[in-house]
Amino acid sequence: MNISSKNRCFLVTCMLVVFLLGALSIDCLCQTRAKTHIDIPDIPGYITMKCDFHMHTVFSDGSVWPQIRAEEAWRQGLDAFSITDHIEYQPHKDDVITNHYKPYEIARPAAEALQVLIIPGGEITRSEPIGHHNAIFLTDINALDTPDSTIAIRNAAEQGGFVFWNHPGWKQPDGKAVWFPIQSEIYDQGWLHGIEVVNGASYYPNAHAWCLEKKLTMMCSSDVHGPINLDYDIYNGQHRPMTLVFVKRKTENELKKALFDRRTAVYYNNILIGEEKYLEPLFNASVEILNPKIVIEGNSRVVVQISNTSDVSYELVADGETEGISIPNSLTLHAHKTVRCTIRRTSETLSGTKRIRMKYKVTNLLVAPEEGLSVELPLRITFVR
Ligand SMILES: [Zn+2]
Numbered sequence: 001m002n003i004s005s006k007n008r009c010f011l012v013t014c015m016l017v018v019f020l021l022g023a024l025s026i027d028c029l030c031q032t033r034a035k036t037h038i039d040i041p042d043i044p045g046y047i048t049m050k051c052d053f054h055m056h057t058v059f060s061d062g063s064v065w066p067q068i069r070a071e072e073a074w075r076q077g078l079d080a081f082s083i084t085d086h087i088e089y090q091p092h093k094d095d096v097i098t099n100h101y102k103p104y105e106i107a108r109p110a111a112e113a114l115q116v117l118i119i120p121g122g123e124i125t126r127s128e129p130i131g132h133h134n135a136i137f138l139t140d141i142n143a144l145d146t147p148d149s150t151i152a153i154r155n156a157a158e159q160g161g162f163v164f165w166n167h168p169g170w171k172q173p174d175g176k177a178v179w180f181p182i183q184s185e186i187y188d189q190g191w192l193h194g195i196e197v198v199n200g201a202s203y204y205p206n207a208h209a210w211c212l213e214k215k216l217t218m219m220c221s222s223d224v225h226g227p228i229n230l231d232y233d234i235y236n237g238q239h240r241p242m243t244l245v246f247v248k249r250k251t252e253n254e255l256k257k258a259l260f261d262r263r264t265a266v267y268y269n270n271i272l273i274g275e276e277k278y279l280e281p282l283f284n285a286s287v288e289i290l291n292p293k294i295v296i297e298g299n300s301r302v303v304v305q306i307s308n309t310s311d312v313s314y315e316l317v318a319d320g321e322t323e324g325i326s327i328p329n330s331l332t333l334h335a336h337k338t339v340r341c342t343i344r345r346t347s348e349t350l351s352g353t354k355r356i357r358m359k360y361k362v363t364n365l366l367v368a369p370e371e372g373l374s375v376e377l378p379l380r381i382t383f384v385r
């Protein structure tokens, strides 16, 4: 076939366009299959693991295949996850076989390839008042498949499983968690180790208080049923609810040890919930005053710059008087930004160099229901007349 030079030129152009489009689409694929890191810092002595121990697949009432959960976990920056399909509720069982191990078995190779820990688990799904419980680190998931609900929980605990009470306010009036006598029975036996303080978008202040009173582990889960991106758009700054676990090393054993040792914090909707001993170092590891040595001459105003390297935007309100200076009543330390605020002296008698702490409450770091973490931002101020 004889191709004219004009046609040849056209063909070459077409091939170039096809090549460029192909290259672009490969590039797009690489872009979308990227991991988004969650910037919550480690704290002294511990690595902060980001975990979601409650989600479903087609093996119960979810709508995704187990392998996809591994890819989602990786993309959304998780270190560990658990698929906890309902033991007793499988609306797809005519299409998908009943096998409580299958979701773990299917997802595990994908999780291992992406270096995300997958923990075997299941959801014991009974009516109120006992409600739903997740059991993870299981060696015999089938032992949960037994008629008596208390026996199912006992069987999970006795094989070394970590058992937590799910969405304790679900189906209760006003969504308020209620502690029934059956919960005391399970708790007194030592079979209950944690409670979901947050499930999806629901925060349970009662559960928060019970975790503090009864020394139970604070948990936070997505309980996602559909594709995670339908609920949380990570590319637009959203994040799934997750449990932060403070571990010595990123291994399954250390993770389990940390959960039984109550070394967790709840992270949802730009809010952190946990004990002061974890929230304070998290805040301190995220926030830094860039110009802590300040000179104030007379009544002049001076700018203080505060950086925040974490994903959490901290909401601060002044907590009483700060000695010698006026500080802003409220301040937002935006995630991954440096903010500026202005201070000035309020005391005429101050002179020389003083260590002064700007006292704030962080309203989105909760150490108890409705109680923000107290923080002090240190300055070294030289007052010149
Ligand atoms: Zn449930």
Ligand SMILES: [Zn+2]
Pocket: 054, 055, 056, 123, 223
């Ligand atoms: Zn669930």
